[in-house]
Amino acid sequence: MRMPHDLKSYVQKHPDNQMAWYLLGKDYERSGQTAKANYCFERSGGVYEAFEHSKAPAQVWIEYQHKLMQLEQQRKKQQFKRRSAAIMLWLLLLGIVPSAMAPDAMNIDVVTEPADESSPEQGLESIDYTDEQGAAHESEAVEAGPEPPVFTGIPLINDEITDEAAGRMMNQLRHTDATIITLGLEQENEFLLWGTSPAKPLMYQFRSNGEGEVTSQSLLPEWCKCTPDDLKGLSASAIEWGQKEEQAIALRSAITAYKQLNGVYPERIEQLMKPFPNNHIGGVNSPMRELYPEMLGYIQSLAGDYRDSESDPTIGERSSEDGPLLPSFEDTYGGEPYMKEALSIIVNKETHRLTLLSGSIVLRNYEVGLGGNKTPEGDFVISDKVVNPNGRSDGEFGTRGMQLSDTDYAIHGTNDPGSIGLDESLGCIRMHQEDVEELFALVPPGTQVTIKDSANTPTQIIAPEQAGDRFQPELVPGQTNPDKIYHWLN
Known part of the structure; x- marks a missing residue:
């Protein structure tokens, strides 16, 4: 679900989105517009009860309905006055009424037609409320404070935050004093996709005062009330975080x-x-x-x-x-790493994908070459990890090799990149050079590798598109095996 700054326009387009109604109600509540707030809370259904642990105040809802009736009566009176003024003007032109009764002397205010009450939120826009001191309130944008940004990931479906994810984040923050910047991670089935670039999309800022009040501001460029430099600085910090x-x-x-x-x-x-x-x-x-x-x-x-x-x-x-x-x-929500489980690998023979995971987070999803039925299925671990397994960098196994449980099978590079995505090996798992070198840098010996005929893993390729975005620490020396030339089933 997108939560743009102008939630009013959002609920007009998505009147069945209960989370949006709840968030709009909280905006009105903060600005002292109680009747508007409770109308929104009524529309939010079970979301209000889940967060507030009580039912929405029905009495205020009744009062608001009464206010809408008053609005309708006022609209009809304005229409009557406008029609009367038109008749008076027509009679004046005919010379039937004296000039003292002309419209200017009658102090008639010409008003535009009120919004169509068929859209409840447009009806809300037509009513002005003030607090006890008579001061009007508007929902204000949440401005970023001077404190350094604190990041976390948040699931997206079709580039939009889900109601469940937004509600969970707000519920977590209700009793903490924190300001969190959420970075979008696309969700596919049970997996969160790390993405093809260190630059995760900036989604929303959530701010809690520690007393149960949580506000949100969109950081999407089309909605954010912030300068390009603000977003540029946040994006740079998000890249460093990733x-x-x-x-x-x-x-x-x-x-x-x-x-x-x-x-x-x-x-x-x-x-x-x-x-x-x-x-x-x-x-x-x-x-x-x-x-x-x-x-x-x-x-x-x-x-x-x-x-x-x-x-x-x-x-x-x-x-x-x-x-x-x-x-x-200190720049991560919770004060500890976002990825909390050691890396593991799943190879999906059906889609020719090698998925690198930390728990349910897909860090990489590489396209690989396989051997069809010749590629074994089951659970393995990486045993030998070697640079130049053929004894040279241009051999058939490429520049890196990772043997599977002391078998004759391995994950390795290739001097035939056109075979990636096909079943042309004798059972080994072939990778592009830049992919296998990155994987080699990320995983240690002992990493769990599961090979399946088919799996529920993502199909889209998830690997940095730019060479400079790759995980490329300095290669540790001495990782060749001078005593052996490998002869895996390539």
Whole structure:
């Protein structure tokens, strides 16, 4: 559901949208226009009861109906006066009435026709309400405050926020003092799609005063009461947020896999950067090095193991009420990474897609080449991870290879990119070079890989369209296997 600043026009077009009526009612309530607010609450049906835990005030609704009747009577009186004035003017022109009775002397106000009451919200627009001091109120735009932006993702269906997602966000914020910028993530079935660019679409700003009042403002350019520079600054911050999330999930996956394999945590990032076969992370950059101690302490705190860590031991003792769980994630709603589960892979043979997931979030969805019935189905893990598995960068397996559970099958590059999307391999999973190099940098050994004949995973390709938007940390050296030339079933 879109929630434009002008909700009045929205409910005219979507009179059955109960969430929109509820939000419009809250706008009127904040501006002191009680009757209008309660009319909207009546139209919102069960949404009002769900949020307010009470029924909409029916008495005010009756009063409002009475007000509409008064409006109709007033409209008829105005029509009568206008017709009378026309008759008087016609008689004056005929010389039947004296000039003292001309329309100017009668102080007749010529008014436009009231809005058609067949549209209830147009009827609302025709009524002026004031508070006890006689001051009129208008619904004001929510302006961004001086505090740094705090981001989170929100599901979209056909580029629009759903009623459920908007209601859930507002309900979460009711008793917190927070301002949140929501970034749109398209929803397909049970999955949220990370998108093809680090620049997630800015959707809405939600602001809560901690006392149950939540306001919203659209950040869509056509609706936002903000300057292009404001949106440009928010977009730049959102890109940095998305890049940090990708760095964090790569670290989280590598730390988790290392612990599962070795039984202990890697206290330093260098322990993940060993030569093959102990290359637990494919690439590292400076932001990842800086983020590592916090991510390590965070993962240990979730497992109750933080007291054995050299990282900040207080992380596991904090709660979101004390401020951000991780200082580096003070720009994320909840103070912790948005992606919370280690990466896993699903290969859909029917659609020729390799889906990289963190829980229900689809980080990437690559097109791949397969071998039809020759490609095995089942559950595997990435075992060997090697650079140049053929011993050279232009071999049939390309520049990267990830073997599946010590079998003769692997996820690898190819020197035949035209085979991507087809069933031409002997069972392996072929990828474009830029795709396999990015996947290699993101996933550690031990990553779960499930191959299915068909799956409910997305079909659209989800990978950065620009080379500069790829996840491209500096390649960790020593990731070739000098003792072996691989002969997978390509």
